[in-house]
Every structure is written in C-alpha cells, then in structure tokens.
Amino acid sequence: MVEISRQKQKENVVEVLNNARSHELHAIYQYMNQHYNLENMDYGDWAAKVKLIAVDEMRHAEMFADRIKELGGEPTSDPAAQTQKGQKVEVVFRFDADLEDATIASYNDYARICKENGDHISSKIFEAIMEEEQIHYNYFENVDTHIKNLDGTYLAQIAGTPSATGLTTQGFVARQAGGGTPTGA
DSSP states (O other): OOOOOHHHHHHHHHHHHHHHHHHHHHHHHHHHHHHHHHHHTTBHHHHHHHHHHHHHHHHHHHHHHHHHHHTTOOOOOOOSSOOOOSOOHHHHHHHHHHHHHHHHHHHHHHHHHHHHTTOHHHHHHHHHHHHHHHHHHHHHHHHHHHHHHHTHHHHHHHTTBOOOOOOOOOOHHHHHTTTSOOSOO
16 A cells, blocks of 8 residues: 655645635636626526525635645635626526536545545535535525426516625725724725
8 A cells, every 4th residue: 555645645635625616716706697697687586695605605715715725735716617607597597506516526526535635624624515515506406496397487476576685795994994984095
C-alpha cells in the first residue's frame, strides 16, 4: 500500500473543495439571473424564493472558501459553468432541480474523497451542505411537477405575487453607521 504525504492529502481535499466552490458560484449566478427574470415576468413569489436559495449558495461558497484557507489553499472565483440566460419559466425549475441533483451526486463523491484523505471536517461540511441542497432540489422538483401537471392554472396562480423576501441588505457601510446613512462621506 502506497501512502501519500499529508501535504498531498490536503491538496486533494483543497481540489474538491474548490470544485465545490466553483459549483456554488455557478448556482449563485444562475439563480440570481433567474430571480431577476422571474421578477420581470411577474412571478414574485418564485423570484423571492430563488433569491433566498441563491443566498444559501453564497453561504455555501463561503464555507468552502473558509475551509480552503484553513488548509492553506486559495479559493477559486471561477464558476463551474456559464449562466443560462433568458430561460422560460417552464424550464427554470427543471433546470435547477437537475443542477441540484448533479451537485448532490458530486458532493457525495467529494465527501468520500475527503474521508479517504483523512479530512473528516471537510467531509462533514459536504454532508451539511448536501442536506440543504436536498431541500433546494425538493423545492425545484415540486414546482416543476406543479407547472407540468397544472400548466397555465398554476402559472396564473403565482403571477402577480409579491417578491419581498423580508431581507434588509445591510453592507459594511450601513453596519458601521448603525444601520443609518454614514456621515462625513
């Protein structure tokens, strides 16, 4: 049995963590594009939920980046694929369900690779994220099924719904100023 060095094991783990981060970046761009398009098509409820899922993906990307840095690597900033723009509403949720399904399959492999390289911490990160990806998959799959089975009835029911997510976007400047407008700028 050939034993690989601890450094090589870390490199193997960083590689799969970066692959996963790349998948998350693609999902972020894809879901934000869909969020804007669904909003423009007046499907506010779906736009809001897709936006919140994109925020989940942002958190996942940061979790992977944090772990990569802990292992001495450099997080990628390259998405795994190009964003598919201008999708029809009838295509969006099947596309996203397939994306989540493929991600779950990859993350199962990545968790195994982490364990094989002696990194149970990274494996646990993959397991936790997979649970959330499964929730995303279930949502996308359910909406796609409703669109297919109920067609125009379901689309009409969602059309005209509000898109407010209840999120307050508070960046660095707003936090420094206690939530108000910064002075002296």
